[in-house]
Amino acid sequence: MTLASASADASPSTVKTTVRQYIQDNFLMGTAEAYADDASFMDAQLLDSTGFLELVQFLEETYGIKVEDEEMMPDNLDSLDAVARFVSRKQAA
Secondary structure, rough: OOOOHHHHOHHHHHHHHHHHHHHHHHHOOOOOOOOOOOOHHHHOOOOOOHHHHHHHHHHHHHHOOOOHHHHHHHHHOOOHHHHHHHHHHHHOO
């Protein structure tokens, strides 16, 4: 998926698929570890604090959004469901 197509199609299901692939490729070293869309990245030990910063950079570059410091909280970034809702809200603004 190219950056342009990701930005154009930021439906929740597409965001979840794209972010899941990003996590698999960059943090799970390509292994297909199963986790639910609502599973906490921290509780499942998928991301640490540095991983969250990398995820934020990925979201900004992929979806053309700016994540403000005060938006870097679990409600926005700690699961696939939360990330999909967050990206949708940011792009609608």
